[in-house]
Amino acid sequence: MKWFKTHKFLLLRRITQLSILGLFMLGPWFGLWIIKGNLTASLILDTLPLTDPYVLLQSLVAGHIPEIIGLVGAGIIILFYLLVGGRVYCSWVCPINIVTDAAAYLRTKLAIKTRTKFSRSLRYWILGMTIIVSWLTATIAWELVNPVSMLYRGLVFGMGLAYAMVIAIFLFDLLISQRGWCSHLCPVGAFYSLLSKFSWLKIDASKRKQCDDCMDCFNICPEPQVIKPALKQFENQSLILSPNCTNCGRCIDICEKDVFNFSIRSHVGK
Amino acid sequence: MSKPKLTRRNFLIKTTTTACEVGLLGAGLAFYANQSKAVPPYVIRPPGALLEDDFLGACIRCGLCVRDCPYDTLRLAELGESVAIGTPYFIARNIPCEMCEDIPCVKVCPTGALDHSLTDINKSRMGLAALIDQETCLNFLGLRCDICYRVCPLLDEAITLDTIHNKRSGKHTMFLPVVHSDNCTGCGKCEYACVLDVSAIKIFPSQLVKGQIGKHYRLGWIEQEKAGGSLLEGIMDLPDRLPEGGL
Numbered sequence: 233m234k235w236f237k238t239h240k241f242l243l244l245r246r247i248t249q250l251s252i253l254g255l256f257m258l259g260p261w262f263g264l265w266i267i268k269g270n271l272t273a274s275l276i277l278d279t280l281p282l283t284d285p286y287v288l289l290q291s292l293v294a295g296h297i298p299e300i301i302g303l304v305g306a307g308i309i310i311l312f313y314l315l316v317g318g319r320v321y322c323s324w325v326c327p328i329n330i331v332t333d334a335a336a337y338l339r340t341k342l343a344i345k346t347r348t349k350f351s352r353s354l355r356y357w358i359l360g361m362t363i364i365v366s367w368l369t370a371t372i373a374w375e376l377v378n379p380v381s382m383l384y385r386g387l388v389f390g391m392g393l394a395y396a397m398v399i400a401i402f403l404f405d406l407l408i409s410q411r412g413w414c415s416h417l418c419p420v421g422a423f424y425s426l427l428s429k430f431s432w433l434k435i436d437a438s439k440r441k442q443c444d445d446c447m448d449c450f451n452i453c454p455e456p457q458v459i460k461p462a463l464k465q466f467e468n469q470s471l472i473l474s475p476n477c478t479n480c481g482r483c484i485d486i487c488e489k490d491v492f493n494f495s496i497r498s499h500v501g502k
Numbered sequence: 503m504s505k506p507k508l509t510r511r512n513f514l515i516k517t518t519t520t521a522c523e524v525g526l527l528g529a530g531l532a533f534y535a536n537q538s539k540a541v542p543p544y545v546i547r548p549p550g551a552l553l554e555d556d557f558l559g560a561c562i563r564c565g566l567c568v569r570d571c572p573y574d575t576l577r578l579a580e581l582g583e584s585v586a587i588g589t590p591y592f593i594a595r596n597i598p599c600e601m602c603e604d605i606p607c608v609k610v611c612p613t614g615a616l617d618h619s620l621t622d623i624n625k626s627r628m629g630l631a632a633l634i635d636q637e638t639c640l641n642f643l644g645l646r647c648d649i650c651y652r653v654c655p656l657l658d659e660a661i662t663l664d665t666i667h668n669k670r671s672g673k674h675t676m677f678l679p680v681v682h683s684d685n686c687t688g689c690g691k692c693e694y695a696c697v698l699d700v701s702a703i704k705i706f707p708s709q710l711v712k713g714q715i716g717k718h719y720r721l722g723w724i725e726q727e728k729a730g731g732s733l734l735e736g737i738m739d740l741p742d743r744l745p746e747g748g749l
Contacts, residue, residue, distance in 0.1 A: 273564030273612050281612055287562050291613060294559030302612035357520055361528040369535040371558040375588060376538055381563065382581060385588050389565050392580020
C-alpha cells in the first residue's frame, strides 16, 4: 500500500502515456479508428483536429500557411496545455519520457556518476536554432531528427531504424549525462515550457512548514532547480512557477510530510 | 552549490561558447535538411503534393493521408530510408495510385502540403510517365502488348498508340505507346502493369522528365492556327524538293 502511495502519480502518468498510445494503436491493430495520425497531428473520430504547435510553428517560419483545420488543431492543443501546464506534454504524453525515466532510474540504481553537464538553458538555444534552421532551409527542420515523433510515428506507422535513436537517447541519459535529454537538450520540451510560463495548474509546496529537509523531492525531481524557490526562498509564494516543472507529481508522491499538492495559479497575487 | 561569479567576462564567454556550439549543431541540421530535399526518382508523392522544396516545410508528417488511402498505396518514410522521415510517398511499381475521385488523402491533410485546391484527380500531377526503355518495350519490338495503354485511367488521353511501319517484318504495323504530359497524372498504373521484369515505362518527378522549349520559341504551325492564317502576307511558296524519281 505504501508503494502505491509513493508511486501514485508515476502510475497515473504511465497509464495516461500508454492509454494515449493505445488509442493510437487501436486503429492499426484492430481497425478501430478513434484517433488517427500521430503526435504531430491527429484527428479524433474524424472530426476533432489536434496539431503540435511547435511543428506548426516551424512550418510557418518555413514559409507555409497551413489549412484552417491545422491551425484550429494547434489552438486546441495550446489551450489545453495552458490549462494543465505546458510540460504536462513531457511527463504525461511523450513516449521518450518513459525511456529517459528508465535511464534515470537505472542510473541511480547502478550509481553511475558521470559528470557531463549541460546548461539547463541549452534547450532554449536549441529551440531557437531549430526555428532559424527551419526558416533558412524552408523545412520543418527538427522533425527530420526529432526522436519524440520518430518513436511515436514508429510505433504507430512502422519503426525503421528509429529504435537506434531511442537506444541512443537511453544510453546518453544512462551513461553520459544525468537527465541529459529531457531536462537539458530537447527543444520540444523547451517549447512546451514556454506555455508553462502562463499555465494554470501548478504544483504547490503548500505545507512547506512541515518540510524536514530530507531532500527526497530534490533527488526524484527531473528538474530539481524548480523546487527551491517555492519550498525555501519566497515568503508569500509556495507555487512552483518555474516553466521547467513538468507537473509530473513525483514530489507529491515521494514526500513523507505531504508538503506538495496540485493547485491552481489564480489564488496567488503574482 | 557554489556557482562561478557572474562577471561580464564570464557571461560573454559562456554565451559565445553556447552560441558557437548550438550554431555548429544548427549548421549540421541545416545541411541535413537541405540534403533531405533530394529524393530518389522512384519516390512519388501523393496527389496534390507541393513541389519537394515546399513539401518539407509544409508536411507535418501526421500520416493522415496514409490512413485515409483506401488502397494502402501510401506509406510514411521510416528512419534509414532515403526519404525525409515521416513523409508520405508511394512506389508506383509496388502499389500505384488508384486515383479516387474524392481524393481522400488530399481532403484530410491538415496543412495543405497536399494542396486542397486539387479537386479533380485527373488534374493531379504526381509525376510523369516516361517510356524510358524503347529497346525492351514489347510494342517497340513489334508485339501487341499494349498493357500500359490499356490500364491508363485516362485511356487515349495520357497514353496513345501511334502507328508506324514495322521495318523488321516489312509488312506489319507497330503500335508505339506515347505519353502526353498534359494529361498524364503520374498515377503509376502503367509502370505497375508493365509485363517486363523491369518496367520499360516508369514514373518520374516531372521536372526530371520534361524538356522545355525556349520561351522565345514559336511553333509556326501553331501560331498560324491561332491567328487563323499566315502571319506574314505574300510569302512565296517555293516548290518542294522531292526525292529523285518523285513519289
